[in-house]
Amino acid sequence: MRDAVHAEWTKLRTVPSSGWLLIAIIALTVGVSALATSIVKCPGTCDADTTKLSLTGIMLGQAAVAAIAVVVVTAEYGTGMIRVSLAAVPRRSVLLAAKAVMVTAVVLVAGSISVLGSVLAGRTQLPGNGFTAARGFEALSLLHGPTLRAAAGSVLYLVLIGLFTLGISTALRDAGLTTAVVLGFLYVVPLISYVIISPVWQRRLDRWAPTNAGLAIQATRNLGKLPIGPWAGLGVLGLWTAAALAGGWLVLRLRDA
Amino acid sequence: MTMTPTTSYQSSGPAGRDGFGQLLRSEWIKLRTVRGWVIAIIVAAALTAVIPIALAGTATSNDPVTCAHGICQAEGQVVATGPAGDAVTDSFYFVHQALAGDGTITARVSALHGSSAPQHLPPGFAPPPSIEPWAKAGLMIKASTKPGSAYAAVMLTGGHGVRMQYDFTHDVAGSAASASWLRLTRTGDTITGYESTDGRQWTAIGTAVLTGLPATAQVGMFAASPPFIDAIGTGDSTVPVGTQVAATVSHLALTDSASSWVATAVGAQSPGAGNGNGNGKVHCKLGNCVGPPGQTAGSVRTSGGTFTVAGSGDVAPFEPIVDPLHVTFFGTLFGLIALIALGALFVTAEYRRGMIRTTVTASPRRGRILVAKALVIGVVAFAAGLVGAAIALPIASHKLVANGWTLPVWPTLSLTSGIGLRVVLGTAAIAAVAAILGLAAGAIFRRSTGAIIATTGLVVVPVILAVVLPLTTGTWLLRITPAAAFSLQSGVPRYSQVSNVCAPYHSCFPLAPWSGFAVLCAWAAVALAGAIYLLRRRDV
Numbered sequence: 001m002r003d004a005v006h007a008e009w010t011k012l013r014t015v016p017s018s019g020w021l022l023i024a025i026i027a028l029t030v031g032v033s034a035l036a037t038s039i040v041k042c043p044g045t046c047d048a049d050t051t052k053l054s055l056t057g058i059m060l061g062q063a064a065v066a067a068i069a070v071v072v073v074t075a076e077y078g079t080g081m082i083r084v085s086l087a088a089v090p091r092r093s094v095l096l097a098a099k100a101v102m103v104t105a106v107v108l109v110a111g112s113i114s115v116l117g118s119v120l121a122g123r124t125q126l127p128g129n130g131f132t133a134a135r136g137f138e139a140l141s142l143l144h145g146p147t148l149r150a151a152a153g154s155v156l157y158l159v160l161i162g163l164f165t166l167g168i169s170t171a172l173r174d175a176g177l178t179t180a181v182v183l184g185f186l187y188v189v190p191l192i193s194y195v196i197i198s199p200v201w202q203r204r205l206d207r208w209a210p211t212n213a214g215l216a217i218q219a220t221r222n223l224g225k226l227p228i229g230p231w232a233g234l235g236v237l238g239l240w241t242a243a244a245l246a247g248g249w250l251v252l253r254l255r256d257a
Numbered sequence: 258m259t260m261t262p263t264t265s266y267q268s269s270g271p272a273g274r275d276g277f278g279q280l281l282r283s284e285w286i287k288l289r290t291v292r293g294w295v296i297a298i299i300v301a302a303a304l305t306a307v308i309p310i311a312l313a314g315t316a317t318s319n320d321p322v323t324c325a326h327g328i329c330q331a332e333g334q335v336v337a338t339g340p341a342g343d344a345v346t347d348s349f350y351f352v353h354q355a356l357a358g359d360g361t362i363t364a365r366v367s368a369l370h371g372s373s374a375p376q377h378l379p380p381g382f383a384p385p386p387s388i389e390p391w392a393k394a395g396l397m398i399k400a401s402t403k404p405g406s407a408y409a410a411v412m413l414t415g416g417h418g419v420r421m422q423y424d425f426t427h428d429v430a431g432s433a434a435s436a437s438w439l440r441l442t443r444t445g446d447t448i449t450g451y452e453s454t455d456g457r458q459w460t461a462i463g464t465a466v467l468t469g470l471p472a473t474a475q476v477g478m479f480a481a482s483p484p485f486i487d488a489i490g491t492g493d494s495t496v497p498v499g500t501q502v503a504a505t506v507s508h509l510a511l512t513d514s515a516s517s518w519v520a521t522a523v524g525a526q527s528p529g530a531g532n533g534n535g536n537g538k539v540h541c542k543l544g545n546c547v548g549p550p551g552q553t554a555g556s557v558r559t560s561g562g563t564f565t566v567a568g569s570g571d572v573a574p575f576e577p578i579v580d581p582l583h584v585t586f587f588g589t590l591f592g593l594i595a596l597i598a599l600g601a602l603f604v605t606a607e608y609r610r611g612m613i614r615t616t617v618t619a620s621p622r623r624g625r626i627l628v629a630k631a632l633v634i635g636v637v638a639f640a641a642g643l644v645g646a647a648i649a650l651p652i653a654s655h656k657l658v659a660n661g662w663t664l665p666v667w668p669t670l671s672l673t674s675g676i677g678l679r680v681v682l683g684t685a686a687i688a689a690v691a692a693i694l695g696l697a698a699g700a701i702f703r704r705s706t707g708a709i710i711a712t713t714g715l716v717v718v719p720v721i722l723a724v725v726l727p728l729t730t731g732t733w734l735l736r737i738t739p740a741a742a743f744s745l746q747s748g749v750p751r752y753s754q755v756s757n758v759c760a761p762y763h764s765c766f767p768l769a770p771w772s773g774f775a776v777l778c779a780w781a782a783v784a785l786a787g788a789i790y791l792l793r794r795r796d797v
Contacts, residue, residue, distance in 0.1 A: 039729075043380045043381030046380075056726075059721065063713075063714060063718075067706050067707065067710055179705065179709040183717075188591055192312070195584045195762075197316040197318070198317055200315075
């Protein structure tokens, strides 16, 4: 297993696109978060969830996370490298596990930097926009329980999105197809849940769609009104991820490479 | 990829031809012989049809339109039915008398004065400006005082100069003057509006044909000022503030002024209006006329031949806030992403397989390769979008009507109605140009994942950001990114002469449909030019 992980690390670090994608995760997440916290203002009394607001960039950073998870698998199928990998690591569950470990490690590092950068941007910018302690908005701090949960949970969210994509890539094998399917989950489903007219369906999507439920982990205010609790929501994403990985593992075992 | 070698051996072909047709044909063969791509096209068309239909099925209106005696209630507002059967707002203060047959009314209208109801605004909301930009006062000829009846009017406005408006949807700009002589002339069914700076030299603003205008129409002075609406946050919280406008009208002259002036608060909700008595008007003698509690309908005062007419309300088309068809058509985004992916793969697959070297050998003029590919993928994506949307629209529209989104407020859209046709063609056109954008990104990145994510990031992600970010930023994003093109899928007509808040939260796009599409086309053109430049410059 250690050798398999080491082999995955070598493959990942020697592909030029990996470095760019890691930079993209951090730049997109911190950039969009900083943009959001610089333009949202509190003119008097307001009810904004400043922690969630400072983590807005996760919505864009997740695309780069998905890209890494797609490349890790589909590049091997595209070049025929997968046959060499399987010759070296014949136990397919070990190969998939090694890839999962690699994606988890890389996204943990890049995701933590991104989230810390985002929280820092919120901490420095929000008080200037009217989110002051006098109005009930303490400066963002990871010592604050719910904020710590939202920040750590956002990193976990990115990891789960990476593993979810890894599972789908392993099942589908084709880069274009996987990317299209994952983007549908990451962007079109949440967009439809925002604008959909039926409150019943809105609630269903918010509870059971992977990204909507997973992002509940970022909420720190009005927790009683959430369609799904923070940890329960991340759990729903975990179930989607488990299902995707199981599907990928099944296809990897049953189908010729 | 199965490959049919296109020979560059030219001697059997017509001499001197550049072979672009051949290039197109070879690109078409490349596309249709990859089984996975053909399946992708069919799946994209199917998704474009099925998901909007499913969304329409869930879109139950919890506030259906209720109508009695031609006056309807929708979204908490009073809506009348205009001459063309569409929903209109028709509430204003009218000082009028009957005019039998042809005639002319002339008056000088001096600067307008606006005021607003004193109201304690929640923090963050801007107070109304001193005068609402679409506050209006001037002269009007109207079939009757019944709300929704045909009319033509020349007017001064708070911020848009002199206008001639008629039958609610028509709006013709005159000069930018803030005080002016105005004139309306009736000849049969034709009403001509004039303006003048001195009362002697007259300039025609426009001509209205009001078919079926009764022989005796009501003619006179009017004033209306729509509520000022400010929105904060994502645009989901709005506070309307009632406003009023007052105009001083002098040198009033009317052909055959036989009777005296009567003041009517057209469309004001009198206490009896709710149970269907009358048409909801407050009829007053000359003097102060006060509407129902909490709302001053308007007033008129005379002093030595000069009238001061004040009123609130609006004479304009009614724009609903909720656009159920547009919400439904967001379901086409799944098919759109599939077509974007196909556009990207159409190039990146050539790099992956090394096919690109054969392609550039066969057609050494590389720019043309991408142009041929763009044409092929554009036509194919257009066809897929067209088939999907043409199936989706009638069924989705039928389901929306069944769910309570009914006339007069929400037009019933079919493939032959103007808006319906625009939505269907627009969906196909967006698919075509977005696929070309995907193709260009594919040629720039040479990797499918990066190209698909970048294109989706440009086309789809701004819509999500616009929904969650504050209104001003969201609107700005939807003006400059390719997402502007989704205004083509708007299912309700939008008019520039209506004051409203266009919130992405309510799936309202700031640009007019085809202008928004032009933004997407510009992005695709720039990306394609960049891709051609890189293809020529780089090794394959």
